[in-house]
Amino acid sequence: MQLEQMNLEQLQNEEKNLLSTHQQFLDSSLKLDLTRGKPSAEQLSLSEGMEGLLAGKMIHEDGTDLRNYGGANGIPEARQLGADMLGLTADEVMVGDHTSLTLMYLYLLHAYYHGVQGAETAWVKEGQVKFICLVPGYDRHFTICEELGIEMINVPFLEDGPDLEKIEALVEQDSKIKGIWCVPKYSNPTGHIYSSEAVKRIARLGLKAGANFRVMWDNAYGVHDLESSPPVLEPIMEHARAAGCEDSIIQVASTSKITFAGGGISFIGGSLNNLNHFRKRLSVMTIGPNKLNQRRHMLFLQDLDGVKALMKEHAEILSPKFKTVEKHLNEGLQGRGMGSWSSPRGGYFVSYDAPPGTAKEIIRLAGEAGVKLTPAGATFPYQNDPNDANIRLAPTFPVLEEVDQAMKVFVNCVKLACIQQQIKKKS
Amino acid sequence: MQLEQMNLEQLQNEEKNLLSTHQQFLDSSLKLDLTRGKPSAEQLSLSEGMEGLLAGKMIHEDGTDLRNYGGANGIPEARQLGADMLGLTADEVMVGDHTSLTLMYLYLLHAYYHGVQGAETAWVKEGQVKFICLVPGYDRHFTICEELGIEMINVPFLEDGPDLEKIEALVEQDSKIKGIWCVPKYSNPTGHIYSSEAVKRIARLGLKAGANFRVMWDNAYGVHDLESSPPVLEPIMEHARAAGCEDSIIQVASTSKITFAGGGISFIGGSLNNLNHFRKRLSVMTIGPNKLNQRRHMLFLQDLDGVKALMKEHAEILSPKFKTVEKHLNEGLQGRGMGSWSSPRGGYFVSYDAPPGTAKEIIRLAGEAGVKLTPAGATFPYQNDPNDANIRLAPTFPVLEEVDQAMKVFVNCVKLACIQQQIKKKS
Numbered sequence: 001m002q003l004e005q006m007n008l009e010q011l012q013n014e015e016k017n018l019l020s021t022h023q024q025f026l027d028s029s030l031k032l033d034l035t036r037g038k039p040s041a042e043q044l045s046l047s048e049g050m051e052g053l054l055a056g057k058m059i060h061e062d063g064t065d066l067r068n069y070g071g072a073n074g075i076p077e078a079r080q081l082g083a084d085m086l087g088l089t090a091d092e093v094m095v096g097d098h099t100s101l102t103l104m105y106l107y108l109l110h111a112y113y114h115g116v117q118g119a120e121t122a123w124v125k126e127g128q129v130k131f132i133c134l135v136p137g138y139d140r141h142f143t144i145c146e147e148l149g150i151e152m153i154n155v156p157f158l159e160d161g162p163d164l165e166k167i168e169a170l171v172e173q174d175s176k177i178k179g180i181w182c183v184p185k186y187s188n189p190t191g192h193i194y195s196s197e198a199v200k201r202i203a204r205l206g207l208k209a210g211a212n213f214r215v216m217w218d219n220a221y222g223v224h225d226l227e228s229s230p231p232v233l234e235p236i237m238e239h240a241r242a243a244g245c246e247d248s249i250i251q252v253a254s255t256s257k258i259t260f261a262g263g264g265i266s267f268i269g270g271s272l273n274n275l276n277h278f279r280k281r282l283s284v285m286t287i288g289p290n291k292l293n294q295r296r297h298m299l300f301l302q303d304l305d306g307v308k309a310l311m312k313e314h315a316e317i318l319s320p321k322f323k324t325v326e327k328h329l330n331e332g333l334q335g336r337g338m339g340s341w342s343s344p345r346g347g348y349f350v351s352y353d354a355p356p357g358t359a360k361e362i363i364r365l366a367g368e369a370g371v372k373l374t375p376a377g378a379t380f381p382y383q384n385d386p387n388d389a390n391i392r393l394a395p396t397f398p399v400l401e402e403v404d405q406a407m408k409v410f411v412n413c414v415k416l417a418c419i420q421q422q423i424k425k426k427s
Numbered sequence: 428m429q430l431e432q433m434n435l436e437q438l439q440n441e442e443k444n445l446l447s448t449h450q451q452f453l454d455s456s457l458k459l460d461l462t463r464g465k466p467s468a469e470q471l472s473l474s475e476g477m478e479g480l481l482a483g484k485m486i487h488e489d490g491t492d493l494r495n496y497g498g499a500n501g502i503p504e505a506r507q508l509g510a511d512m513l514g515l516t517a518d519e520v521m522v523g524d525h526t527s528l529t530l531m532y533l534y535l536l537h538a539y540y541h542g543v544q545g546a547e548t549a550w551v552k553e554g555q556v557k558f559i560c561l562v563p564g565y566d567r568h569f570t571i572c573e574e575l576g577i578e579m580i581n582v583p584f585l586e587d588g589p590d591l592e593k594i595e596a597l598v599e600q601d602s603k604i605k606g607i608w609c610v611p612k613y614s615n616p617t618g619h620i621y622s623s624e625a626v627k628r629i630a631r632l633g634l635k636a637g638a639n640f641r642v643m644w645d646n647a648y649g650v651h652d653l654e655s656s657p658p659v660l661e662p663i664m665e666h667a668r669a670a671g672c673e674d675s676i677i678q679v680a681s682t683s684k685i686t687f688a689g690g691g692i693s694f695i696g697g698s699l700n701n702l703n704h705f706r707k708r709l710s711v712m713t714i715g716p717n718k719l720n721q722r723r724h725m726l727f728l729q730d731l732d733g734v735k736a737l738m739k740e741h742a743e744i745l746s747p748k749f750k751t752v753e754k755h756l757n758e759g760l761q762g763r764g765m766g767s768w769s770s771p772r773g774g775y776f777v778s779y780d781a782p783p784g785t786a787k788e789i790i791r792l793a794g795e796a797g798v799k800l801t802p803a804g805a806t807f808p809y810q811n812d813p814n815d816a817n818i819r820l821a822p823t824f825p826v827l828e829e830v831d832q833a834m835k836v837f838v839n840c841v842k843l844a845c846i847q848q849q850i851k852k853k854s
Contacts, residue, residue: 036496041492044492051482051485052482058471066689066690067474068471069465069688071689099712102712106712113540114574147708262719263717263718285526285529290525290717290720291690292689
């Protein structure tokens with residue numbers, strides 16, 4: 001029955017049942033965890049064959065001794081893979097070490113302090129600059145802005161993707177807005193796939209926003225499909241180029257959730273102009289990335305087809321987990337006015353929106369029942385969810401049975417928090 | 428004969444002979460390179476056995492899945508190796524990826540913008556801050572200061588090491604001096620080994636210089652001995668701790684010139700206070716280092732004894748090259764007033780000091796004869812050697828025959844430049 005249609009007695013009866021179930025969970029001393037957007041051990045094992053491939057292959061066919069210093073751009077075949085993943089040419093890609101987070105941080109660090117295209121373009125010279133953050137979003141993006149003192153402006157997602165009307169109006173009004181964070185495919189945590197129309201409009205934002213504006217296009221889940229006929233993301237750079245504002249687009253991706261989360265390779269892509277400036281800054285802190293690990297990866301993955309084949313194996317492991325999450329949410333909460341949730345076609349998260357004002361309580365209840373959830377607010381800048389509603393569920397790391405058990409607890413906690421909120425309202 | 432004792436005719440005769448030899452070099456189209464402080468292919472091959480060791484060993488005995496995210500500090504046994512190399516305890520060490528340059532850059536970046544111990548300690552808040560640079564020194568240290576806008580003050584080495592009188596006076600006089608770069612063993616390029624007395628005085632500099640002062644102790648060549656009974660460096664942290672200023676010491680090292688220059692592991696060591704602050708800053712840009720590469724290294728190296736055994740093999744390759752450099756310098760230039768040079772007991776360089784005003788010309792002459800040398804001034808802040816004297820010779824990368832041939836050319840170029848300078852003076 002819809003929550004709002006229940007009278008006080010009905011609510012109190014259901015509360016009693018829910019509390020009794022909750023007590024059973026409390027008694028069974030569970031230790032479950034839905035916080036971590038990490039691949040599972042089973043997924044990581046898919047890439048174990050990579051070790052050893054390098055033996056006798058440490059000198060590249062092009063003559064480069066991969067064991068030695070040098071090669072700021074990364075090895076050619078890895079640049080090509082990055083290019084294929086990001087819709088760029090190989091010379092528009094630099095290959096880094098195991099974390100694209102580092103590349104994003106360093107790009108923004110230098111944009112802020114040392115300029116996107118020379119010292120005179122440093123954002124810090126313009127005073128209090130700002131970034132648009134689509135919410136809910138990825139906490140580590142927000143933390144970078146916080147570290148650098150970049151003010152964050154929330155723009156909530158619309159049902160079908162980013163609110164372009166609002167975003168365009170903001171950048172037109174305020175020249176201190178220097179960028180926007182985007183996870184365009186299977187957005188973290190909402191699962192949105194940006195429509196062709198949205199990609200095209202974001203590609204042209206630079207025209208409205210000025211020369212030093214940057215779209216941080218974090219294509220972290222570009223090949224992380226759960227379906228066999230996955231959606232295709234419009235290539236943003238093509239449209240930016242056509243509009244003459246290709247300098248406004250910075251793209252990243254990595255193999256963290258393809259091979260090893262702690263030992264993959266990463267890619268940053270952008271115009272030659274942007275990369276030339278960034279390369280100079282990078283050269284102060286490194287003599288080049290770990291080319292041996294890049295080579296090992298390329299021997300294992302070969303090319304984009306190789307990546308896609310591997311991602312099918314990942315999907316076989318992940319699909320049942322996502323289906324389990326959805327089943328519990330549908331069966332337990334559908335049609336009851338107890339929140340809404342995403343049905344992602346890929347990526348690493350399910351985004352659940354509780355009735356406003358209940359997220360913290362749901363997380364507290366789940367915590368006492370032994371199910372760890374990402375802290376309330378984590379998906380918002382400054383850890384502040386103004387509605388206290390969003391909860392990010394990460395079902396990839398635990399084994400299937402644990403996902404199943406954790407979701408039973410979660411659904412009961414949602415119901416309990418919702419019922420108790422109604423009781424308070426009605427009494 | 429001593430240069431200064433030669434009359435014009437003698438000088439002109441010798442010039443003729445030297446020019447004729449130089450012409451022979453010009454005619455033989457050499458392509459030799461003494462610029463690069465890189466290990467040779469032969470050295471790099473010593474560590475090829477590392478590949479493959481990880482197979483079946485990607486889960487650590489302590490339960491950590493090394494393939495996955497996490498572990499900002501690095502794996503325990505690698506921390507212990509870093510501690511043994513730096514004279515610290517394991518909890519005073521964090522293990523990074525393949526370049527200690529990155530750790531130094533990031534440490535100073537955060538010290539400058541975000542504070543060594545919280546935002547209020549950021550150097551940028553004190554206006555134009557400065558660093559003491561022992562000269563000649565390592566160009567990449569100087570580039571970091573230049574990138575951050577930290578003013579560099581040259582302090583020339585004395586015959587036997589750093590000029591502590593001058594350094595102590597400087598930090599007492601000027602509170603804007605926030606640090607000093609040191610390569611305490613086999614200094615780049617001079618080969619100095621800091622005496623116990625020097626280490627002890629540097630350990631106490633923080634007492635004179637204030638709370639936010641940092642000694643950047645780059646122990647890049649700590650185990651890179653050429654002799655079987657190598658000199659032992661006084662452990663600086665012990666003395667800093669005894670003086671109560673352990674926060675002033677930041678140490679780094681790496682395996683770049685032990686295993687793979689482009690794929691080793693690196694170490695940063697300091698007080699728990701310092702590391703706790705640095706770790707927070709690092710956590711914004713990375714979820715942890717590549718633990719797989721750390722593990723692969725530790726399976727290969729085992730411990731400090733393993734490192735030392737490997738370094739003996741390096742020394743066998745390197746000793747003949749250094750001896751060849753020394754032989755040519757001694758035989759060709761000794762007792763002639765044609766400069767002076769270091770006789771390093773380890774490390775990667777020979778430092779040659781030409782008569783003032785001749786370094787650029789020597790490098791030009793060698794260049795036209797097909798021997799690439801590090802550009803004049805490279806060993807000084809702002810690429811400015813006020814005496815136009817120092818030339819860094821790097822004999823590690825070429826094979827022995829090339830070192831021999833390059834040194835023949837070099838010695839002839841030195842003589843020619845010196846003779847021509849004298850001729851100018853006398854005519």
